[in-house]
Amino acid sequence: MKNTLSAILPLAFVAMFAGSSQTANATEKSYSLVLTKPGEPVSIDIEVYRGSITLVGYQGDTIEISAKTSNFIAKEKDLEKVKATKNPNNSKRSSEGLKSVKRQSMRLQIEEKNNKVEISSEVSNQHLDLVIKVPQRSSIDVELYKGGDIDIDGISGGLELEAYQGMIIAKNISGPIVAETARTDIVVSFTDFSKVSPSSLTSHKGNVDITLAKAIAANVNVQTYQGEVFSGLDKDFVVVDEIKKHKKGQKQKVVLGGIMQAKVNGGGQALSLISYSGNLYIRKGK
Amino acid sequence: MNNQDIIDWKIASLANNNANELTKEMQTYLKGNSPLQAELHFIEQFWENDIKPEITPSDKLDVNFYQMLSRAQSAQYDSSAQISVHASASEEKQSLPLIETVKRWLMPTAIAQFATLSLVFALGFNLNQTSNNQQNSEQYSGLQKEISSLTTVLAMSMLEKDTASERLSGVAYSRQTDLSDPLLVKQLITLLARDKSTSVRLAIINSLGQLSSFDSSEQQILTLAIKEENLLVQMELCRLLLNYGSIDIKKSLTEQANLQFLKPEVREFIQTQLTVLYI
Numbered sequence: 001m002k003n004t005l006s007a008i009l010p011l012a013f014v015a016m017f018a019g020s021s022q023t024a025n026a027t028e029k030s031y032s033l034v035l036t037k038p039g040e041p042v043s044i045d046i047e048v049y050r051g052s053i054t055l056v057g058y059q060g061d062t063i064e065i066s067a068k069t070s071n072f073i074a075k076e077k078d079l080e081k082v083k084a085t086k087n088p089n090n091s092k093r094s095s096e097g098l099k100s101v102k103r104q105s106m107r108l109q110i111e112e113k114n115n116k117v118e119i120s121s122e123v124s125n126q127h128l129d130l131v132i133k134v135p136q137r138s139s140i141d142v143e144l145y146k147g148g149d150i151d152i153d154g155i156s157g158g159l160e161l162e163a164y165q166g167m168i169i170a171k172n173i174s175g176p177i178v179a180e181t182a183r184t185d186i187v188v189s190f191t192d193f194s195k196v197s198p199s200s201l202t203s204h205k206g207n208v209d210i211t212l213a214k215a216i217a218a219n220v221n222v223q224t225y226q227g228e229v230f231s232g233l234d235k236d237f238v239v240v241d242e243i244k245k246h247k248k249g250q251k252q253k254v255v256l257g258g259i260m261q262a263k264v265n266g267g268g269q270a271l272s273l274i275s276y277s278g279n280l281y282i283r284k285g286k
Numbered sequence: 287m288n289n290q291d292i293i294d295w296k297i298a299s300l301a302n303n304n305a306n307e308l309t310k311e312m313q314t315y316l317k318g319n320s321p322l323q324a325e326l327h328f329i330e331q332f333w334e335n336d337i338k339p340e341i342t343p344s345d346k347l348d349v350n351f352y353q354m355l356s357r358a359q360s361a362q363y364d365s366s367a368q369i370s371v372h373a374s375a376s377e378e379k380q381s382l383p384l385i386e387t388v389k390r391w392l393m394p395t396a397i398a399q400f401a402t403l404s405l406v407f408a409l410g411f412n413l414n415q416t417s418n419n420q421q422n423s424e425q426y427s428g429l430q431k432e433i434s435s436l437t438t439v440l441a442m443s444m445l446e447k448d449t450a451s452e453r454l455s456g457v458a459y460s461r462q463t464d465l466s467d468p469l470l471v472k473q474l475i476t477l478l479a480r481d482k483s484t485s486v487r488l489a490i491i492n493s494l495g496q497l498s499s500f501d502s503s504e505q506q507i508l509t510l511a512i513k514e515e516n517l518l519v520q521m522e523l524c525r526l527l528l529n530y531g532s533i534d535i536k537k538s539l540t541e542q543a544n545l546q547f548l549k550p551e552v553r554e555f556i557q558t559q560l561t562v563l564y565i
Contacts, residue, residue: 139449141449158449158451160449160450160451160483162482175451176451176454177451178449178450178451178454178483178485178486180483180484180485195330196455197449197451197452197454197455198451198454198455198458198489199451200450200454200483200485200488200489201485202484202485202488202518204484204516204517204518223488225521225551225555259492270454270458272485272488272489274484274485274488274518276517276518276521276551
């Protein structure tokens with residue numbers, strides 16, 4: 001059975017700075033989603049064009065969604081893009097004597113089938129703040145194109161996170177996590193570390209900052225081209241040389257100077273931290 | 287309840303990210319069985335790619351492994367019998383080597399993971415023994431080949447997964463093979479060209495450094511490097527070609543850099559790499 005909800009949320013817009021910006025009064029809507037198979041694995045896929053996403057793990061077995069629009073002040077540049085005439089042959093229409101009717105609804109789509117949940121809002125000119133309580137064991141996939149941050153707390157399932165403008169902040173997680181930002185930071189604190197699959201955090205031009213709980217065993221790999229690496233670990237980072245092994249009689253090749261690695265607590269699953277120009281921070285937690 | 291039940295649970299939990307706790311009955315059984323505890327630890331070490339585990343398992347696990355292979359063969363036999371109505375298909379199947387029959391029987395992935403782990407586990411265990419027996423050595427050599435093939439199958443299967451983390455696992459598995467399977471290399475390069483995760487793409491480039499020969503792939507990798515828009519990926523592709531490519535391909539890459547077809551950061555990176563290579 002497919003459980004689908006399309007929530008049209010009424011909003012009251014008030015034009016504050018006509019021609020250069022606009023704001024919207026905050027409106028909030030909540031929905032409690034009951035899973036088809038309580039107690040079984042849950043995967044949640046979230047795609048939001050503009051806004052912020054906060055996910056909090058809890059002991060329950062429903063998904064509690066709170067959606068709120070917040071003030072969105074568009075830059076003049078953005079408005080110019082919206083106003084631009086697509087077809088230059090179209091003549092400009094007069095709006096004299098007419099009043100502007102602002103958009104008063106926001107579409108949030110939630111689908112669920114056999115514990116696979118999809119939450120999406122692809123409206124480009126509204127800012128949506130989502131706060132979602134999910135079962136701790138949930139596996140999460142989030143893509144956020146514009147606006148604020150992705151904030152995660154207390155989720156033990158796998159995480160796949162992409163934020164194109166905002167930060168990614170994840171705490172009290174165990175991964176595996178694969179996260180990527182363009183220019184903003186990724187901040188992650190691990191209370192445990194998954195042995196199942198590798199984890200990797202990539203920020204093209206932002207910093208990557210992680211905190212590892214004392215007992216975590218992992219192979220921490222670091223790679224930055226123009227940034228620096230700061231470590232609070234007891235274990236030193238060493239360069240892992242690349243050695244190409246070939247069958248008997250053929251040449252071997254050794255390339256000195258590969259990635260740098262620290263085997264924390266004897267080593268374990270791989271955790272890679274990568275940035276082009278950002279710094280990498282590795283902290284030791286409690 | 288026996289040792290195999292607990293081992294099956296352990297392997298399934300590792301292979302499927304299954305967080306199910308041991309039942310009380312299993313916990314009680316395990317508590318008083320230290321050799322089994324050691325076996326589970328050994329399995330976990332193998333799963334985490336530790337090449338030389340500190341602890342070796344009991345002889346019983348070795349026996350279990352051969353029992354598992356035997357079960358796999360009987361299952362294959364039963365399966366072939368059922369298909370025998372399709373004579374031609376059946377004939378084809380009977381002529382398949384063991385590795386193919388096991389591969390076919392072992393689908394889907396979870397079972398392939400189980401089998402691969404068991405095979406790797408058994409091989410590791412046996413290689414840890416100090417036997418000089420020639421016959422055993424040949425058996426192990428054969429077993430090693432089959433493990434390589436199964437690891438390739440497993441890697442290819444993981445590379446098709448939906449989550450980036452699982453695809454990273456697939457890339458990690460591919461590094462455990464010698465990348466001699468052209469289909470695996472082709473799949474890696476295809477994924478390198480289209481995967482949305484930078485982490486996965488960088489991991490693939492790292493793996494491709496293990497290719498024994500670049501001849502068949504380097505032109506394709508050069509094309510990818512030139513067209514690439516992701517700075518990190520473009521740099522690593524260039525590093526790969528500069529470290530492992532032929533003289534001709536290095537020359538082509540340098541020409542591209544000189545013609546300013548590459549991003550300024552990448553051009554600078556290539557210059558630095560070339561300086562290092564010539565020192």
